[in-house]
Amino acid sequence: MDAFFLQILNGLDKGGAYALIALGLTIIFGTLGVVNFAHGALFMMGAFCAVTVKALLGLESVREDPTQMTAWGTPVEIREPYVETWFGDFGTFLLDFSVPVSILVALPIMLFIGIAMERGLIRYFYKRPHAEQILVTFGLAIVLQEIVKSIFGANPIPQPAPDVARGMIDFGVSIGFDAGNVVYPAWRLIYFLFSLAVIGAVFAFLQFTTFGMVVRAGMADRETVGLLGIDIDRRFTIVFGIAAVVAGLAGAMYTPILSPDYHMGMDFLVLSFVVVVVGGMGSLGGAVAAGFLLGVLQSFASMNEVKAILPGIDQIIIYLIAVVILLVRPRGLMGRKGVMEH
Amino acid sequence: MKQLFSLERKDVILLVCFTAAVFAGPILMKPLGAGYPDLLQKFAIFGIFALGFNILFGLTGYLSFGHAAFLGVGSYTAVWTFKLLSMNPVPAIIFATVIGGLFSAVIGFISLRRTGIYFSILTLAFAQMSYNLAYSVLTPITNGETGLQLNQADPRVLDIAFGRDYGAVLPSSDLFGIDMTGWPGFYFCATMLIICFFIALRIFRSPFGMMLRAIKSNQNRMMYTGFNTRPYALAAFVISGMYAGLAGGLMAVTDPLAGAERMQWTASGEVVLMTILGGAGTLLGPVIGAGAIKYFENIFSAYNDGILQEAFSFLPEGLQHVFVSVSSLFVGEGWHLTLGALFMLIVIFLPGGLMEGIRRIQVLISNRFGSGGGGADAKSNPAPAE
Numbered sequence: 266m267d268a269f270f271l272q273i274l275n276g277l278d279k280g281g282a283y284a285l286i287a288l289g290l291t292i293i294f295g296t297l298g299v300v301n302f303a304h305g306a307l308f309m310m311g312a313f314c315a316v317t318v319k320a321l322l323g324l325e326s327v328r329e330d331p332t333q334m335t336a337w338g339t340p341v342e343i344r345e346p347y348v349e350t351w352f353g354d355f356g357t358f359l360l361d362f363s364v365p366v367s368i369l370v371a372l373p374i375m376l377f378i379g380i381a382m383e384r385g386l387i388r389y390f391y392k393r394p395h396a397e398q399i400l401v402t403f404g405l406a407i408v409l410q411e412i413v414k415s416i417f418g419a420n421p422i423p424q425p426a427p428d429v430a431r432g433m434i435d436f437g438v439s440i441g442f443d444a445g446n447v448v449y450p451a452w453r454l455i456y457f458l459f460s461l462a463v464i465g466a467v468f469a470f471l472q473f474t475t476f477g478m479v480v481r482a483g484m485a486d487r488e489t490v491g492l493l494g495i496d497i498d499r500r501f502t503i504v505f506g507i508a509a510v511v512a513g514l515a516g517a518m519y520t521p522i523l524s525p526d527y528h529m530g531m532d533f534l535v536l537s538f539v540v541v542v543v544g545g546m547g548s549l550g551g552a553v554a555a556g557f558l559l560g561v562l563q564s565f566a567s568m569n570e571v572k573a574i575l576p577g578i579d580q581i582i583i584y585l586i587a588v589v590i591l592l593v594r595p596r597g598l599m600g601r602k603g604v605m606e607h
Numbered sequence: 608m609k610q611l612f613s614l615e616r617k618d619v620i621l622l623v624c625f626t627a628a629v630f631a632g633p634i635l636m637k638p639l640g641a642g643y644p645d646l647l648q649k650f651a652i653f654g655i656f657a658l659g660f661n662i663l664f665g666l667t668g669y670l671s672f673g674h675a676a677f678l679g680v681g682s683y684t685a686v687w688t689f690k691l692l693s694m695n696p697v698p699a700i701i702f703a704t705v706i707g708g709l710f711s712a713v714i715g716f717i718s719l720r721r722t723g724i725y726f727s728i729l730t731l732a733f734a735q736m737s738y739n740l741a742y743s744v745l746t747p748i749t750n751g752e753t754g755l756q757l758n759q760a761d762p763r764v765l766d767i768a769f770g771r772d773y774g775a776v777l778p779s780s781d782l783f784g785i786d787m788t789g790w791p792g793f794y795f796c797a798t799m800l801i802i803c804f805f806i807a808l809r810i811f812r813s814p815f816g817m818m819l820r821a822i823k824s825n826q827n828r829m830m831y832t833g834f835n836t837r838p839y840a841l842a843a844f845v846i847s848g849m850y851a852g853l854a855g856g857l858m859a860v861t862d863p864l865a866g867a868e869r870m871q872w873t874a875s876g877e878v879v880l881m882t883i884l885g886g887a888g889t890l891l892g893p894v895i896g897a898g899a900i901k902y903f904e905n906i907f908s909a910y911n912d913g914i915l916q917e918a919f920s921f922l923p924e925g926l927q928h929v930f931v932s933v934s935s936l937f938v939g940e941g942w943h944l945t946l947g948a949l950f951m952l953i954v955i956f957l958p959g960g961l962m963e964g965i966r967r968i969q970v971l972i973s974n975r976f977g978s979g980g981g982g983a984d985a986k987s988n989p990a991p992a993e
Contacts, residue, residue, distance in 0.1 A: 300724055389955070395724050396670045400883060401954040403876060407947025415936055415944070535735060535872065542728050577744030584732040584739075591721055591729060 280560020305534025311513025379509025545600025659850020681855025707852015886960030
């Protein structure tokens with residue numbers, strides 16, 4: 266039972282990342298009607314926001330202490346990060362919490378990148394065929410990825426979680442298992458909760474604000490909303506920005522779980538597209554549900570007991586499910602009629 | 608039979624010109640610095656791959672993101688044929704084509720139930736599945752990360768039966784005694800390319816090709832008229848899968864080694880790019896696109912800072928530094944950046960590819976210099992240049 270429970274937990278943090286990326290993809294697709302193959306690159310850029318923040322916070326002043334000598338007879342170098350010099354304890358705190366802090370930085374940057382991308386490129390492709398949308402965003406993804414590679418190099422750059430969240434939580438005790446049975450890394454739980462919070466925020470935004478109402482109306486019938494005198498294009502630009510922010514935050518917070526490298530976006534993108542298709546093109550709820558579902562199923566498939574029966578199933582489970590779903594329920598789990606059916 | 612090989616006059620000219628250009632490739636490409644067999648082989652092989660992809664994408668409009676899987680399957684099949692039967696490339700490429708076709712029939716049968724982006728993602732899913740399996744469970748067949756290689760202890764039943772013994776050296780493939788490395792290898796691939804081009808030409812001009820074009824322009828109308836479009840689309844898919852299998856087989860012929868990285872979805876993206884760059888739906892376009900990409904890949908990735916410094920040495924010191932550091936982003940390791948940027952530029956400004964560009968220039972010239980006659984000709988014949 267607790268092994269079962271542990272596998273569900275294992276799937277949830279990865280599922281959270283899938284759900285966040287798929288949510289952004291679905292929003293963009295539902296509003297703008299654009300298939301964005303560069304969304305994985307946005308996820309990756311969010312992760313590299315975290316890398317940059319840590320690098321900037323970690324800038325050090327180096328001075329030599331002539332009173333102490335190293336074993337080689339040179340003076341000991343004392344390195345002290347500037348933030349600690351300037352802010353004292355708060356600086357230490359900042360350094361430790363560089364990943365959560367990077368969210369604050371990633372938010373405006375990703376919003377800017379998203380809006381710039383929509384205004385600069387995507388809006389010229391609304392009327393073009395889907396094949397061309399796929400191709401141009403695919404090209405953009407390669408470009409973004411290679412730029413990041415040329416700046417940060419090709420190797421993964423590990424990002425530590427804050428000290429507090431680095432340990433394990435004996436999660437089972439609080440829900441009635443014996444101590445030591447369900448022990449789980451704290452950061453992964455935090456990531457799961459974080460993804461729930463972001464998903465909740467996006468849904469609340471769409472459901473309870475006037476802006477969100479207009480966007481939902483635009484998703485249902487773009488032309489009528491335009492006829493009512495609402496500048497739907499401008500709203501959709503901001504929606505694209507929001508989708509970019511969601512992907513970016515997902516990436517920034519994921520860095521302690523998976524050290525970011527330049528092609529992490531592509532790896533996640535393929536899976537996220539499968540998630541969107543399984544959930545149903547254009548259905549926000551479907552994307553989130555399918556994200557968590559596939560994350561959990563993937564972690565079940567990587568259990569040794571399952572692998573003993575079906576070797577290699579952990580590698581292909583997601584694709585296999587996508588194939589089955591698409592053949593049995595062509596619109597995905599919660600797809601709406603009339604979306605992408607020509 | 609006569610019907611099968613009959614061609615219109617301009618098609619005969621096209622085919623003859625194409626054949627001449629391919630066989631003269633070593634001489635034509637020499638001034639461009641590409642006159643050596645390894646690179647020209649690549650042109651031919653990827654030309655075949657793109658030609659086949661174009662039969663699916665260019666004619667029916669189905670965008671497959673999983674064609675690299677068929678290429679990989681072809682390579683594995685060819686290497687296994689080398690290992691088990693004979694080092695002769697003929698059985699190897701026959702098997703590679705057939706197995707590629709069978710594999711694509713299975714995948715196509717399922718994927719073609721959906722259209723549009725769903726189709727793209729289904730093919731992508733299948734290709735990723737094959738790639739992951741090749742790396743993990745199928746290691747006994749694919750030899751995992753190391754890649755499938757020849758071995759001295761391979762059975763090679765046919766070779767033994769015909770009394771060919773390679774002794775203690777690791778054999779390379781040979782066509783009845785002609786070693787398939789270097790120039791003979793290129794001419795073998797080039798012959799294949801020309802045969803493939805001829806078949807593609809026939810398909811383009813046939814009622815079947817017309818049917819495929821009709822699927823692209825309006826599938827619903829086709830179905831209302833009473834056509835069942837799926838068998839046609841499936842046939843196109845299988846044909847392009849066989850082309851991909853053949854290309855994979857030829858890769859193994861020129862270099863008997865097969866690895867799973869050939870099946871990755873970036874490789875599928877590459878063939879899409881080749882087709883788009885040359886011009887999807889045109890006959891010559893994909894071959895030109897494939898050649899252009901492989902050529903620039905070869906040139907660009909060979910550049911390094913030293914060569915760049917020389918190239919910009921006519922500039923003042925400071926300016927030279929700036930130019931070198933900017934352009935070094937795009938060459939060598941950064942070749943993929945150029946590729947991505949090129950991809951975007953082509954899709955944005957020239958969705959019809961190079962062939963479309965050539966046609967536009969032709970129209971422009973004939974409008975400007977021809978006294979109306981050339982212009983009227985271009986108008987009365989709006990079919991894309993081929």
